[in-house]
Amino acid sequence: MSYRLYYWPSIPGRGEFVRLALEDAGAEYMDIGRLSGGSNTVAEMLNRGEHFAPPVLEDDYESVSQVAQILYWIAIPLQLAPDGKHELRRMHQLQLTLADFVNEIHDTHHPLGPSVYYEDQTEVAKQRTSAFIAKRLPKFLRYFEHSVECNPAGDYWLVGERCTTLDLSMFQVLSGLDYALPNAMARQTIPQLRDLAKRVTQRRRLGAYLASDRRLAFNQNGIFRHYPELDVEA
Amino acid sequence: MSYRLYYWPSIPGRGEFVRLALEDAGAEYMDIGRLSGGSNTVAEMLNRGEHFAPPVLEDDYESVSQVAQILYWIAIPLQLAPDGKHELRRMHQLQLTLADFVNEIHDTHHPLGPSVYYEDQTEVAKQRTSAFIAKRLPKFLRYFEHSVECNPAGDYWLVGERCTTLDLSMFQVLSGLDYALPNAMARQTIPQLRDLAKRVTQRRRLGAYLASDRRLAFNQNGIFRHYPELDVEA
Numbered sequence: 001m002s003y004r005l006y007y008w009p010s011i012p013g014r015g016e017f018v019r020l021a022l023e024d025a026g027a028e029y030m031d032i033g034r035l036s037g038g039s040n041t042v043a044e045m046l047n048r049g050e051h052f053a054p055p056v057l058e059d060d061y062e063s064v065s066q067v068a069q070i071l072y073w074i075a076i077p078l079q080l081a082p083d084g085k086h087e088l089r090r091m092h093q094l095q096l097t098l099a100d101f102v103n104e105i106h107d108t109h110h111p112l113g114p115s116v117y118y119e120d121q122t123e124v125a126k127q128r129t130s131a132f133i134a135k136r137l138p139k140f141l142r143y144f145e146h147s148v149e150c151n152p153a154g155d156y157w158l159v160g161e162r163c164t165t166l167d168l169s170m171f172q173v174l175s176g177l178d179y180a181l182p183n184a185m186a187r188q189t190i191p192q193l194r195d196l197a198k199r200v201t202q203r204r205r206l207g208a209y210l211a212s213d214r215r216l217a218f219n220q221n222g223i224f225r226h227y228p229e230l231d232v233e234a
Numbered sequence: 235m236s237y238r239l240y241y242w243p244s245i246p247g248r249g250e251f252v253r254l255a256l257e258d259a260g261a262e263y264m265d266i267g268r269l270s271g272g273s274n275t276v277a278e279m280l281n282r283g284e285h286f287a288p289p290v291l292e293d294d295y296e297s298v299s300q301v302a303q304i305l306y307w308i309a310i311p312l313q314l315a316p317d318g319k320h321e322l323r324r325m326h327q328l329q330l331t332l333a334d335f336v337n338e339i340h341d342t343h344h345p346l347g348p349s350v351y352y353e354d355q356t357e358v359a360k361q362r363t364s365a366f367i368a369k370r371l372p373k374f375l376r377y378f379e380h381s382v383e384c385n386p387a388g389d390y391w392l393v394g395e396r397c398t399t400l401d402l403s404m405f406q407v408l409s410g411l412d413y414a415l416p417n418a419m420a421r422q423t424i425p426q427l428r429d430l431a432k433r434v435t436q437r438r439r440l441g442a443y444l445a446s447d448r449r450l451a452f453n454q455n456g457i458f459r460h461y462p463e464l465d466v467e468a
Contacts, residue, residue, distance in 0.1 A: 049377065049380045049381075049384065050384075051327075052331045052334075052374075052377050053331075061320075062320055062323070064323060064327065065327055065331075066326075066327050066330040066331065068330065069323065069326055069327055069330060073323065086295075086296055089296070089298060089303065089307065092300075092303055093285075093298065093299055093300050093303055096300040096302065096303060096330075097286045097287075097299075097300065100286075100337075103334075103337055104347070107341065107345075107347070111341075111345040111346060111347075111358065111362065112345060112358070112361050112362050112365055113338070113341070113345075113362055113365045113366060113369075113370065114370075115365050115368070115369040115370065116361075116365055124345065124346070124358050124361075127346050127350075127358075128345065128346050128347055131346055131347045131349050131350055132347060134349070135347075135349040136347065136348075136349065140286075143283065143286050146283045147283075150283065150284075
């Protein structure tokens with residue numbers, strides 16, 4: 001099966017959660033947004049009104065949006081799913097909680113919403129980020145740390161006994177947070193999550209992808225942005 | 235099958251999306267948070283660390299959180315699902331987009347995040363709500379209006395040819411927005427969504443529920459809050 005991914009070309013953003021799964025599995029896919037004229041193709045696809053926002057992933061039969069649902073859809077064919085329907089639902093629940101976390105991370109630099117530039121909301125962003133670092137960041141991280149600790153199949157992955165699309169996404173969120181808020185992240189005690197992220201980078205195909213030029217660097221236009229004025233002191 | 239719903243007792247909040255499905259289907263359920271000492275029971279359940287936030291719905295075999303996933307889980311047994319796996323995925327995708335919409339609606343009065351009181355962020359909330367009303371509100375509503383118009387099974391419901399959990403949730407979002415931002419909502423042209431919401435209220439069991447004292451009124455502690463200073467002029 002060959003896939004077509006529609007996402008903006010210049011940011012890792014939410015598209016990267018899908019890319020990590022496709023790359024880890026060695027799946028065949030076209031990254032439409034990064035072809036010549038790709039931004040226009042993505043915009044035209046959105047203008048048809050079937051999907052509210054990218055990423056959108058298509059195979060020959062279906063067109064699917066919303067990161068958590070895309071991953072839920074491809075996890076089994078890509079062999080990145082846990083065994084058992086309860087475990088699959090648990091994976092999806094944690095992925096949806098990760099999506100909520102990602103929304104809150106985005107809002108740290110955009111508390112006035114996505115339609116106002118960061119430069120026009122810097123002071124408010126400082127207040128929002130300060131509350132985020134004090135309360136929400138440790139609460140979310142403790143929850144995921146606890147989920148690894150309490151995984152009945154062992155404390156290697158978030159759900160079940162092998163790596164799933166959820167673990168790849170967890171790695172991406174930790175990487176993004178380390179980029180965006182390095183000082184705040186240095187204060188978090190999350191040994192299980194750190195080990196999990198390291199295991200992800202050691203996977204053969206994923207490691208090769210991370211070292212390749214297909215992997216987009218974090219920058220100042222995505223979810224995870226590094227504004228030193230928003231972070232705490234080192 | 236009998237269900238147990240865990241949610242805070244004094245707000246409709248996100249729990250109401252689950253209640254509407256259970257009530258419309260005439261399902262047997264215990265609303266744990268509204269029993270004597272219910273808030274404590276909900277808090278104790280959360281302290282076990284399996285779920286990040288309520289609502290949580292349990293049957294005798296499983297405990298599930300995240301509104302969209304709960305509805306995806308119960309839609310088929312409650313006969314509130316469309317036929318076909320593509321349509322089921324489309325339902326879930328639109329429900330996830332509705333969840334994003336709900337998050338943005340909540341953020342209009344809490345742009346500094348959930349850990350700061352409204353009274354301490356009123357001025358920022360005015361800016362956020364103004365941007366929301368100008369751009370995001372019409373964009374989301376147009377998307378859902380278009381989804382009803384383009385439903386290949388007819389323009390009665392969002393997906394498929396009968397009412398699903400998604401349509402019940404759409405009704406709840408429109409009701410909440412009418413309560414929170416009546417003037418901004420009066421300016422929206424959404425005839426298909428208005429007809430859909432009316433059809434929902436005319437359903438036998440759901441209509442009886444809406445007229446009963448089990449239905450919690452919107453108030454100033456939930457997702458949908460009416461602060462006149464945030465709305466536009468009439």
